[in-house]
Amino acid sequence: MSRPIETSRPRLAPGCRIGDLPGQTAVLLIPEGALQLNQPGVRIVSACDGAHSFREIVQMLQQEYRAADPDRIERETADLLERLHLRRAVDF
Amino acid sequence: MTGPRSIIAEITHRCPLHCVYCSNPLVLRSGGDELSTQAWTDVFQQSADMEVLQLDLTGGEPLARPDLVELVRAARQAGLYVNLITSGVGLSAEKLERLVLARLDHVQLSLQDSQAGSADEIAGATVHARKLEIAREIQRHRVAFTLNIVVHRHNLQRIPQMIALAEDLGAHKLEIAHVQYYGWAFRNREHLMPTRTQLESSLELIRAAQTRLAGRMRIDYVVPDYYAKFPKACMGGWGRKTLLIDPTGEVLPCHAATVIAGMRFENVRHRKLRWIWEESDSFQRFRGEAWMPEPCRSCDRRTRDFGGCRCQAFLLTGDSSVTDPVCSLAPAHDRVDDIVQRANAGDGTGSAEAGPPSPAAWEYRRNPR
Numbered sequence: 001m002s003r004p005i006e007t008s009r010p011r012l013a014p015g016c017r018i019g020d021l022p023g024q025t026a027v028l029l030i031p032e033g034a035l036q037l038n039q040p041g042v043r044i045v046s047a048c049d050g051a052h053s054f055r056e057i058v059q060m061l062q063q064e065y066r067a068a069d070p071d072r073i074e075r076e077t078a079d080l081l082e083r084l085h086l087r088r089a090v091d092f
Numbered sequence: 093m094t095g096p097r098s099i100i101a102e103i104t105h106r107c108p109l110h111c112v113y114c115s116n117p118l119v120l121r122s123g124g125d126e127l128s129t130q131a132w133t134d135v136f137q138q139s140a141d142m143e144v145l146q147l148d149l150t151g152g153e154p155l156a157r158p159d160l161v162e163l164v165r166a167a168r169q170a171g172l173y174v175n176l177i178t179s180g181v182g183l184s185a186e187k188l189e190r191l192v193l194a195r196l197d198h199v200q201l202s203l204q205d206s207q208a209g210s211a212d213e214i215a216g217a218t219v220h221a222r223k224l225e226i227a228r229e230i231q232r233h234r235v236a237f238t239l240n241i242v243v244h245r246h247n248l249q250r251i252p253q254m255i256a257l258a259e260d261l262g263a264h265k266l267e268i269a270h271v272q273y274y275g276w277a278f279r280n281r282e283h284l285m286p287t288r289t290q291l292e293s294s295l296e297l298i299r300a301a302q303t304r305l306a307g308r309m310r311i312d313y314v315v316p317d318y319y320a321k322f323p324k325a326c327m328g329g330w331g332r333k334t335l336l337i338d339p340t341g342e343v344l345p346c347h348a349a350t351v352i353a354g355m356r357f358e359n360v361r362h363r364k365l366r367w368i369w370e371e372s373d374s375f376q377r378f379r380g381e382a383w384m385p386e387p388c389r390s391c392d393r394r395t396r397d398f399g400g401c402r403c404q405a406f407l408l409t410g411d412s413s414v415t416d417p418v419c420s421l422a423p424a425h426d427r428v429d430d431i432v433q434r435a436n437a438g439d440g441t442g443s444a445e446a447g448p449p450s451p452a453a454w455e456y457r458r459n460p461r
Contacts (some may be wrong), residue, residue: 002307013264015198021171031198031236031265034097034145039155055278060356088264088310 004081008092011050016089018045028064030089040065044077048090054081093370095142099172100336103132103163106156108181110216110456111204113242113277113284116152118175120460121339125203128380129159131360133166137339138365140170147172152339155182165194173197174347177240180226181219186249188229198236201227206253210246216456224261231262238265243294244284246434251294261308268298269314274348278407281457285435291319311368320427322393323400323416330378330402337370343368345375348403352412378402378413387421 084090105120185334205211211220258266398417
């Protein structure tokens, strides 16, 4: 399964982290690579701590982005987590 | 101009292994000429100031430097993402723990094969069993863990065993890379070249494993240049993405660039890294398109492969400014065709000459003075 389900608890994989330097606060550093994230992407990745479920992460974003379509938020959150999972940057 | 995205620091050329395909240059730097801890620390800070993201600490064997933990700590403090590329030889459980505490991000451990006998023959040292022990230690830490295995004519048939071993060792990523023919590998090329049949069956096995292991273990497969239709964008293009600093502080656009006759490289002991990247003759030499010969100059692919590899052009033709001969459109492509044809003589299984050559047939990598 590469796509998260409601109860998945995504966690950043070892060696995957948001950059330290001022210009890197939206960059996810992974082994031999780097992924540029948008602001919701940073929020999602920051919540990948193994404690929050996929459902909780989606709810958090839906509250923060009230103007956006809730289904679209759920779909795009799942898309991002799936992509990161396939790169072995997020485990669940 | 845009700075490099990553820096490869060859912190030493000393190594307990003698791999027959080592990518280090034939002329190795001696331990006495290596940059100091302080000089490397300064290089890491200069790199971070240029917004470099990734640092590869490699060698030789980086563990041959007694200050490796300090170097990792200094690079992390500067803000770099730190990859350690190691044979694992010299890595005790205690040393590993200190490296992880210094906030090492990623360990890439090399294996030469899935089985000890042939692995140790390629390495010219009895090291395979020890590497497996250290892999089990790495698995216990929260650090990214990649296994690197170089493949060639005499171990390509063991790709299934290599994948099974990587799963068993808990690697997050397995990188299976074909030998590329530079440095010591160029010397041993006749013995290392796979056949086309071998290559094709390996591609099928890799694809199946990639699907089966999606999300659990990533598998990267690097195919050999000599069988490609078009050249690779070597290092993402000369002086475009990456630079390499050798043990003495000499700054190169790639691992092999010192082979190119007539090129002079700058040193971080005398110049700032930013100046070398932006201004030096060596980094300007093959940047952009002005240097390109035909057919590259009018080719649609020139912005994707940048004419291929300059070192390969030099090694195969004696001229670093011609189209990479691995390109099917290159005027010198017949040289690669000849080599490929020789490798495919016989039944195509690679076993026509009754197994691997005897150790006496290899030219092993020597150690620096």
